[in-house]
Amino acid sequence: MPWRSAGFTALGLLLLPGAALADDRPPPELPSGRSAATPAVTAGRQMIVTANPLATEAGRDVLAKGGSAVDAMIAAQFVLNLVEPQSSGIGGGAFLLHWNAEAGELTSFDGRETAPAAAIPDRFLGPDGQPMPFTDAVPGGHSVGVPGTLALLELAHRLHGWLPWAELVAPAIRLAEKGFPISPRLAGAIADSRTGLAEFPEARAYFLQEDGPPRAAGSVLRNPAFTRTLRRIAAAGSAPFYQGAIGEEIVAAVAGAARNPATLTMQDLADYRVVLRDPVCRPYRVYRVCGMGPPSSGGIAVLQILGLLEHFDMAGLGPTADGMQVLVEASKLAFADRNLYLADSDFIQVPVRGLLDQAYLTARAQGIALDRSIAKAEAGNPPWREATLLAPDESDKLPGTSQLVVVDAAGNAVSMTTTIESGFGSRLMAGGFLLNNELTDFAFAPEENGRPVANRLEPGKRPRSSMAPTIVFDRAGAPVLLIGSPGGSQIIGYVAQALVAILDWGMDPQAAVAMGHVLSRNGPVELEADTEAADFEAALRARGQEVQVKPLNSGLHAIRLSPTGLESGVDPRREGAAAGE
Numbered sequence: 001m002p003w004r005s006a007g008f009t010a011l012g013l014l015l016l017p018g019a020a021l022a023d024d025r026p027p028p029e030l031p032s033g034r035s036a037a038t039p040a041v042t043a044g045r046q047m048i049v050t051a052n053p054l055a056t057e058a059g060r061d062v063l064a065k066g067g068s069a070v071d072a073m074i075a076a077q078f079v080l081n082l083v084e085p086q087s088s089g090i091g092g093g094a095f096l097l098h099w100n101a102e103a104g105e106l107t108s109f110d111g112r113e114t115a116p117a118a119a120i121p122d123r124f125l126g127p128d129g130q131p132m133p134f135t136d137a138v139p140g141g142h143s144v145g146v147p148g149t150l151a152l153l154e155l156a157h158r159l160h161g162w163l164p165w166a167e168l169v170a171p172a173i174r175l176a177e178k179g180f181p182i183s184p185r186l187a188g189a190i191a192d193s194r195t196g197l198a199e200f201p202e203a204r205a206y207f208l209q210e211d212g213p214p215r216a217a218g219s220v221l222r223n224p225a226f227t228r229t230l231r232r233i234a235a236a237g238s239a240p241f242y243q244g245a246i247g248e249e250i251v252a253a254v255a256g257a258a259r260n261p262a263t264l265t266m267q268d269l270a271d272y273r274v275v276l277r278d279p280v281c282r283p284y285r286v287y288r289v290c291g292m293g294p295p296s297s298g299g300i301a302v303l304q305i306l307g308l309l310e311h312f313d314m315a316g317l318g319p320t321a322d323g324m325q326v327l328v329e330a331s332k333l334a335f336a337d338r339n340l341y342l343a344d345s346d347f348i349q350v351p352v353r354g355l356l357d358q359a360y361l362t363a364r365a366q367g368i369a370l371d372r373s374i375a376k377a378e379a380g381n382p383p384w385r386e387a388t389l390l391a392p393d394e395s396d397k398l399p400g401t402s403q404l405v406v407v408d409a410a411g412n413a414v415s416m417t418t419t420i421e422s423g424f425g426s427r428l429m430a431g432g433f434l435l436n437n438e439l440t441d442f443a444f445a446p447e448e449n450g451r452p453v454a455n456r457l458e459p460g461k462r463p464r465s466s467m468a469p470t471i472v473f474d475r476a477g478a479p480v481l482l483i484g485s486p487g488g489s490q491i492i493g494y495v496a497q498a499l500v501a502i503l504d505w506g507m508d509p510q511a512a513v514a515m516g517h518v519l520s521r522n523g524p525v526e527l528e529a530d531t532e533a534a535d536f537e538a539a540l541r542a543r544g545q546e547v548q549v550k551p552l553n554s555g556l557h558a559i560r561l562s563p564t565g566l567e568s569g570v571d572p573r574r575e576g577a578a579a580g581e
């Protein structure tokens with residue numbers, strides 16, 4: 001396998017093997033195979049974990065050259081755009097948590113896509129006035145939000161980059177030009193989405209063979225259009241994208257889409273801004289856990305779950321049916337609040353402090369019992385809610401996203417979740433990369449019973465996300481854990497369970513990310529099929545839970561930091577890799 005190059009081994013760096021593929025999951029995402037044995041990687045001073053070995057290698061090289069965590073993240077993101085194109089890239093959006101070790105400062109970067117000026121609230125209603133099926137809304141131009149990832153990379157580099165920008169784009173240029181072997185996971189995703197990709201000429205030509213079958217794993221894929229795009233970006237930063245030739249290609253692709261053409265203008269691109277926001281943080285036992293605030297619901301929901309769990313002896317309960325009962329009940333309560341209150345806080349009032357308030361969560365925790373279950377939790381009434389109550393958005397979303405975590409030699413740390421929404425996003429390509437379908441993260445129905453929905457589509461607004469890049473700190477304020485995952489709204493459950501596994505159950509990061517998933521999104525309990533999680537079915541049913549056993553497709557990536565060094569967690573359900581030194 002090309003990523004296990006001799007050079008890599010000679011430097012004393014370890015990589016984890018790719019995940020095996022299964023192929024029986026409906027589009028757009030493929031099912032999660034599991035690699036058999038996934039040993040943790042340990043390192044002394046710096047480490048990167050991404051969803052693809054080539055991206056990890058690019059980030060590792062940057063760290064080895066003395067680059068910062070942000071530098072490594074940038075090199076890895078450009079490579080991910082090429083080798084894991086179905087999940088993230090400059091055609092999409094991202095949330096980044098950045099720990100500046102010297103300043104002792106945590107910042108969150110909001111590079112979420114925005115709705116173009118022409119996007120109106122009823123865009124996703126059908127001719128009958130009813131929400132259109134999700135699968136009709138995804139493909140083509142009308143789901144494309146103004147991308148934010150490239151602007152985020154550039155701003156992060158301006159603030160925290162040490163190596164020259166062009167050097168960070170170079171690994172992706174090299175791979176795009178000379179070609180890279182299609183990974184098993186990408187091949188599976190292409191095969192899975194073949195019909196949808198065939199609807200769009202650029203995606204068809206790039207991902208499918210000339211006579212129609214999907215390109216196979218191991219075949220070499222070159223991307224001349226992306227090479228051109230990356231060269232422009234290496235030379236001139238984000239300007240050609242937001243104000244120039246690449247932008248024109250995006251505008252033309254959205255307007256000329258074979259399906260669902262729409263209007264996204266050069267002005268929309270020029271107006272795009274990354275927003276530096278305060279992260280949301282809360283104590284959890286002896287730790288302080290920090291995440292991404294609105295427009296993501298991820299950070300607040302994870303913190304609410306932990307705030308509810310704090311009223312139980314999770315360490316004493318352990319990963320038993322009782323422990324899982326408490327976890328899923330807390331998740332239901334958090335999801336009820338999330339669905340009602342969370343959306344873009346630049347457009348609606350979000351009671352962030354109230355949702356995380358100690359007394360509020362203590363009162364909410366009274367609703368959790370070990371021996372009986374809440375069928376469906378109601379949203380609570382948090383303090384400090386000044387807003388007019390809007391209507392909830394309970395919609396479910398299909399995942400296509402990537403998580404990367406990095407620590408550099410100076411102790412700076414990055415946790416980033418990056419996305420184009422569904423697998424292959426809108427399927428539309430411009431400049432050799434895929435454009436997102438992030439606008440389908442808005443509620444399709446703009447109002448419910450005459451009340452506007454908080455997460456309705458509005459021009460300039462950012463769709464509600466579930467992404468939950470997370471950093472955990474110890475009492476002294478030093479980071480001890482970086483984590484996050486793809487997985488649509490299941491991200492919240494994946495991250496919450498892994499945090500409990502590490503912080504309460506004493507598991508190491510690798511065991512925690514590999515553990516079978518148990519979650520609830522205020523509906524049935526979802527147990528991961530073919531894992532130890534499925535063994536909880538009878539015990540949870542006996543407590544009155546409705547239970548579904550099914551494949552659950554996380555991509556949890558983690559680094560634990562301790563005085564003795566760094567330790568990775570790489571989700572065995574994907575083909576990620578860790579490297580450090």
Ligand code: GLU
Pocket residue numbers: 397398399400401419420421422438441464465466467485486487488489491
């Ligand atoms: N678009 C989703 C969100 O922002 C993420 C999708 C995924 O995780 O795959 O919540």
